[in-house]
Amino acid sequence: MFEEIRIENLGVISAARVVLGPGLTVLTGETGAGKTMVLTGLDLLLGGKADAGTVRIGQDRAVVEGRVTVGPDSPVRARAEEAGGELDDDGSLVLLRTVAAEGRSRAHLGGRSVPQGVLADLADDLVTVHGQADQARLRSPARQREALDAFAGAKHAANLTAYRADWAERSRLDAEIEELRERGQDRAREAELLRLGLGEVERVSPQPGEDLELAAEADRLGHAEDLRTAAAMAHDSLAGEGDTTDDAAATIVVDRARRALEQAGDHDPQLAGLATRLADLGYLLADIALELSGYLEDLDADPLRLESVQQRRAELGQLTRSYGEDIDRVLAWAQTAGLRLLELDGGGDRLETLVAQRAALVTALDRRALALTTARQKAASTLAAAVTGELAGLAMAGARLRVEVTDAGPGPWGSDAVEMLLVSHAGAPARPLGKGASGGELSRVMLAIEVSLATSPQSGARRPPTFVFDEVDAGVGGKAAVEVGRRLALLARGSQVLVVTHLAQVAAFADTHLVVTKSTSAGIDTVTDSDVRAVTGPDRVRELARMLSGHDSDAAQTHAAELLALSDVGR
Incomplete structure (x- = not known):
């Protein structure tokens, strides 16, 4: 509920504080006194579009500040806290909007700067505004359906939410099914290429690291004679065999040196240590000579084996040229390709699964749509009766509201088209709302609908805590005006209602009556704090x-x- 609105430098208003109480508050005053600027300020607080032309002449900016009371479970509180705003200790929330003369605007919520859209997000949970533009929106079939859905209650709303979720899921399934069908040929071609590649890898059957091992073996076999010559020369140099003289054999030379040092080692420990090291060296040289001897015996210059190795390397080379830089990468590709092939081969199964899911979803949608239709038809009858009763009390005797629910085929909101038709008087044809009524009649129809949504025992509509009516009494007078005031007062029993009116018959029902006047300062019209006063x-x-x-x-x-x-x- 709005507690107050402070306005500075907006239109004719220099500075004004509008205190709003519970129940019905009316705002009256001479034409041009500034009543409209109060609603303009409220629109700014609700995230409306800023207009630099509304900034008071000669001022840099206009400022509008509103204070609202929100409950602990209010979505307004949750949204404000999400945006970083803070509530005052008394549970009130401050909304602030500034409009610069050059056109820029800023929004604040609970002391925190926020985008204008955040204030707009709060609007639906704070205020329902009815003005000339809002009356025009009643002509929209979508708005009429929304009103009927709100009237139908919580169970209907839950079913509608479930229907919309199922509709969105069906749309997702349709897109995936279409993609699978369109890409079926591409997937088949990809699968065939993978099968060919995996078949080739399977035929060759490479082993991890095999290409590196074969490369080393081929190098060894291709240089067998060079290896034999080198190993033989080294062996002879160590062991003293072949053409090498005994004096030149490394093992003999080292052994001779060891014996010489051992003989002198009894007299000098240092030489004894060197003799021990020479003994170790002799053992090492003997081991190397032995290994060289075994290497020579095993070394095989088999041309057939070399040819076999080269052929195997050629087979592996075909794989590495197509599927990886080496055999290990080829094997990694094969593993990935196998998984992808399973996925592609399962595409048909996936398509069948999706089609089955879609069929089940369509059945559920049909069932939910039927339930939506049944609830809307029942709510339509009840709402039409309630509004017709209200119209009789608003001096529109003989007028009737008809709410028709017709089949429009499946859609995101069900399969129904909702249309509100007005029979303006006995014997008149039913015409779409807004076409069969004058401005004053449309105002009363709108009020009758709002009162029915808010007060009918059958209504399940959840309404914001504050209603604002601007010119709802346009074209109304006499007894009808009294009944408009009575309906507004009835609506105000459970909500805060703010009405801008020119009719005394409406203003007489107010719990709080505010009068806006304007004065002239330096030849310029102005409204100050003293010009907005409660009268009693x-x-x-x-x-x-x-x-x-x-x-x-x-x-x-x-x-x-x-x-x-x-x-x-x-x-």
């Missing part, structure tokens, strides 16, 4: 008298007092 007692009677006759004569005041008394009885 004789002051209120005089204001109602002004609204009735344009002046506060005794006769006008008598009539105004009668209106006030009538409004008390009417409540």
